Amino acid sequence: MKILVLNCGSSSLKYQLIDMDNEAVLAKGLCERIGIADSVLTHQVPGMDKYIVEQDMPSHDVAVKLVMDALIDPEHGVISDVSEISAVGHRVLHGGSTYSDSIIVDEDVKKVIEECFDLGPLHNPANLMGIVACESAMPGTPNVAVFDTAFGQGMDEKAYLYAIPYEYYEKYKIRRYGFHGTSHKFVSKETIRFAGLPEGERRVIVCHLGNGASVSASIDGKCVDTSMGLTPLEGLIMGTRSGDIDPAVVQYIANHEEKTVDEVLNILNKKSGMLGLSGVSSDFRDVEQAEKEGNHRAAVANEAFRHRVIKYIGAYAAAMNGVDAIAFTAGLGENSAMMREKICESLTFMGVKIDPERNNVRGKECLISTDDSKVRVYLIPTNEELAIARETLELVQK
Numbered sequence: 001m002k003i004l005v006l007n008c009g010s011s012s013l014k015y016q017l018i019d020m021d022n023e024a025v026l027a028k029g030l031c032e033r034i035g036i037a038d039s040v041l042t043h044q045v046p047g048m049d050k051y052i053v054e055q056d057m058p059s060h061d062v063a064v065k066l067v068m069d070a071l072i073d074p075e076h077g078v079i080s081d082v083s084e085i086s087a088v089g090h091r092v093l094h095g096g097s098t099y100s101d102s103i104i105v106d107e108d109v110k111k112v113i114e115e116c117f118d119l120g121p122l123h124n125p126a127n128l129m130g131i132v133a134c135e136s137a138m139p140g141t142p143n144v145a146v147f148d149t150a151f152g153q154g155m156d157e158k159a160y161l162y163a164i165p166y167e168y169y170e171k172y173k174i175r176r177y178g179f180h181g182t183s184h185k186f187v188s189k190e191t192i193r194f195a196g197l198p199e200g201e202r203r204v205i206v207c208h209l210g211n212g213a214s215v216s217a218s219i220d221g222k223c224v225d226t227s228m229g230l231t232p233l234e235g236l237i238m239g240t241r242s243g244d245i246d247p248a249v250v251q252y253i254a255n256h257e258e259k260t261v262d263e264v265l266n267i268l269n270k271k272s273g274m275l276g277l278s279g280v281s282s283d284f285r286d287v288e289q290a291e292k293e294g295n296h297r298a299a300v301a302n303e304a305f306r307h308r309v310i311k312y313i314g315a316y317a318a319a320m321n322g323v324d325a326i327a328f329t330a331g332l333g334e335n336s337a338m339m340r341e342k343i344c345e346s347l348t349f350m351g352v353k354i355d356p357e358r359n360n361v362r363g364k365e366c367l368i369s370t371d372d373s374k375v376r377v378y379l380i381p382t383n384e385e386l387a388i389a390r391e392t393l394e395l396v397q398k
């Protein structure tokens with residue numbers, strides 16, 4: 001069975017066609033500058049040269065049709081007809097409090113995605129456009145919505161409620177939702193499977209450390225807490241996001257710089273984090289390099305990033321009354337042995353011991369702690385596309 005995975009952004013569309021018989025990626029690609037001039041589709045079949053289509057894409061509708069054309073192209077395609085696609089799995093940012101799991105799309109689901117436009121203004125409209133485009137390009141083929149907020153729905157009230165007047169939760173559903181849910185769910189499950197954690201010993205902390213970064217605590221794969229909140233701004237220091245901050249800072253900057261709240265929020269989302277602190281870059285590689293060259297602000301940014309991750313791990317271990325496994329994932333988590341080692345150096349109080357040789361790896365599932373480490377530590381690569389495809393398969397096979 002072949003499943004198409006779509007991740008639509010406001011002006012982009014990423015896709016992968018996956019053969020679920022062996023979970024192999026048959027083709028993948030990216031449409032860029034949708035709705036803007038000079039749109040381009042880059043299509044790639046493993047082992048073959050990239051196929052680039054420069055064609056106007058005024059809408060997601062057109063982009064989806066071009067993806068279909070590329071997939072059935074006699075030279076660059078991998079299927080002979082779109083009817084070979086059994087289902088489409090869509091990454092959808094926000095499902096509000098309605099969906100705690102993936103779901104086959106019908107009119108009600110589309111309505112909820114639309115009701116959440118306010119909560120995910122950049123992504124939800126694009127996600128819905130992708131779904132509607134697939135409905136018209138492949139009538140009758142099921143579409144599945146896989147929500148980035150679904151995993152966070154596992155949290156109890158004590159973890160998801162903000163201590164603000166309760167009426168705001170009742171009126172506007174202001175609460176913590178958590179994001180990167182598809183990744184946290186996938187990695188926590190993979191950690192349990194790979195580590196062979198027995199029942200009763202499945203308290204897992206996942207550190208998803210990429211340009212966007214978050215930590216989650218889960219027991220038996222059910223979310224106990226996660227660091228992102230109403231929006232992805234809360235929690236860890238990220239590439240350009242501040243993460244946790246005293247809300248009074250917003251007022252202070254707004255007053256002193258004569259900016260609106262929206263403008264300050266834009267600064268906290270796009271100009272803060274590693275970029276704002278280091279003044280070098282939002283890319284962790286650049287900041288690590290700058291530190292090596294003696295840049296003090298870069299060194300402080302790296303230290304502050306690690307300090308926040310360490311605090312969250314400590315807090316989540318306490319929230320679960322212990323932790324059985326810690327997993328590192330995403331761009332930085334999978335690639336920076338130094339970052340993993342330095343974070344774990346501060347966790348010796350809970351019996352974490354890293355094996356430097358085991359830790360000297362990139363991007364593959366492995367144990368990186370010593371055999372006598374009290375808490376086992378793993379590198380578990382995330383794969384959001386495969387996670388979406390698996391969830392889609394499960395639903396359409398029911």
Ligand code: ADP
Nearest residue numbers: 209210211212282283284285330331332335336
């Ligand atoms: P996102 O999906 O949120 O855009 P990724 O998970 O792709 O982010 O992670 C991107 C980040 O990972 C970048 O900041 C990049 O610098 C970092 N990264 C990738 N490889 C390395 C490495 N070898 N050392 C340090 N950081 C790395």
